[in-house]
Amino acid sequence: MKHARIRYEGTLHAATAATPEGEALRLADGRVIAADAVEAWLPPVEPGTIFALGLNYADHAKELAFKPPETPLVFLKGPNALTGHRATTTRPAGVAFMHYECELAVVIGQTARDVPRARAYEVVAGYSVANDYAIRDYLENYYRPNLRVKNRDGATPLGPWLVDAADVPNPMDLRLRTLVNGTETQSGSTRDMIFDVPHLIAYLSSLMTLSPGDVILTGTPDGLADVRPGDQVVTEIEGIGRLDNTIVGDR
Structure with missing residues (x-):
């Protein structure tokens, strides 16, 4: 559902x-x-902790001239960063490069600690589509994005749907793509994640307790492109949904 x-x-x-x-x-x-x-x-879920993955696709790491990580590169986001389907996202004045990131979002459905990989899917409530915009001008370290890069109000559209986990038989084989003004600019598959969903859940739950409503943003494949005010950006994941967002300028 x-x-x-x-x-x-x-x-x-x-x-x-x-x-x-x-x-x-x-x-x-x-x-x-x-x-x-x-x-x-x-956003289809009232979020708890929002975990975001950096460089979780080898082609994206290569695109940025970085070696693929050996352990998950995780940073946290505040709930104000989320916005919904058909919302607008502001491009800050004076920045040179703002790009989208189509990502599979995993929503936790139950309290979970030290979850073994083999049981990881048991704690998933469902999946959604995220677009985790990055303001590259402010990026000091790809491994640790600072506040101005990834935590701006409304800079992470999420939705439109939360799709029940039971309706997604294999989340590790879904096509992702981004269209800017109707032209496809990014294409990939969740099967190319470096650390798959079970690995991420096992890893994160070994560090801290996961709670219902926690969201894991699992990273993005290659296909960077700058977006500017007036651009319509659609991030789409097979079987999950089509998330529409429009870029506006600072008022």
């Missing part, structure tokens, strides 16, 4: 997809509305 959080008629609602492609939504009170009637899409 596909789950969403939306604003409709001025009220926040939990909703599910009423059609396979989500052209209509069913609200918790049973009403069915057209997707175009949604006033605002929120």
